[in-house]
Amino acid sequence: MDAIVKSLRPADEKEVALEPVRRPTREEAEAAVRTLIAWAGDNPDREGLVDTPKRVAKAFEEFYRGYNERAEDALERTFDEVGGYEDIVLVRDIPFYSHCEHHLVPFVGKAHIAYYPSEGVVGLSKLARVVDVFARRMQTQENLTAQIIGAIDETLKPRGVAVMLEAEHQCMSLRGVQKPGVSTITSQFTGVFQDDPTEQVRFLTLVRSGK
CATH class of the missing domain: 1.10.286.10 (GTP cyclohydrolase I, N-terminal domain)
Incomplete structure (x- = not known):
């Protein structure tokens, strides 16, 4: 370094x-x-x-290895041979852990990412890689959400991206108010997800289905 x-x-x-x-x-x-x-x-x-x-x-x-990694590198290779598929691509329940930048204690949870392809699709594992790149830094959950969606939107240029994070923060469960089991949910949308509320409902329905 x-x-x-x-x-x-x-x-x-x-x-x-x-x-x-x-x-x-x-x-x-x-x-x-x-x-x-x-x-x-x-x-x-x-x-x-x-x-x-x-x-x-x-x-x-x-x-904190994420400071030495670039999300763009994980997303640079796309695939065009998808048989004309243009519908939603969703990867849910991506586990992650990060560290709260205020107390340097972990927050742990799952990420859900969806996008509508426009110029090909990316390998599914690469979306999980993007989560790791930003999670392996000192973070807030809000900032982590914005960085993930920003990298995907800027690099892939899809018709829309949806990101939701669910996490438990140990700065709440181990110190301060000491309330274990509390989940924090953050979400952000771009493109068609932002413009059409029914697409947000579809995303949330797919994330929650089977749970």
Whole structure:
């Protein structure tokens, strides 16, 4: 990864670069974890914790690998030989986990994505890949929803896209109000889904069918 990391936030469904931030070294990251362990009240030098800073740094690389990935790369290959199919394509119950940018604790849920093809279709697994690219960043659920639909709409240029996320936030279940089992639902629509309420109903019906 580059030594300089740009913080990314959406504006009108597009990412804009803020002030560059120097990416700390692995040694600096591990030292920061040691500081947090000590601040929490434990001894970072005891046997059970002595290697924890290394493990946490490695885990962060996996948790936040989305900063090094582009959704456009997952969507760049499309297929035109679909026998003239032009109806809705829906992939539902895509599992994901992300981390709340306010407390760095997980929120876990499922994504449902539908689109109407206009210039070919994309491999179904690629939609799940798009979810992962953006979920593996520090996020809010609202922003995650907007980034997913923005990437699909801009790259595939379909006749319409629908995205719905359902997730449980551990910042609500483990801290604060401590209310486990509460689901947060976000949705966004473009194209025909946005223009025609009956298409939104169709999308929601297909998502809920069989549940």
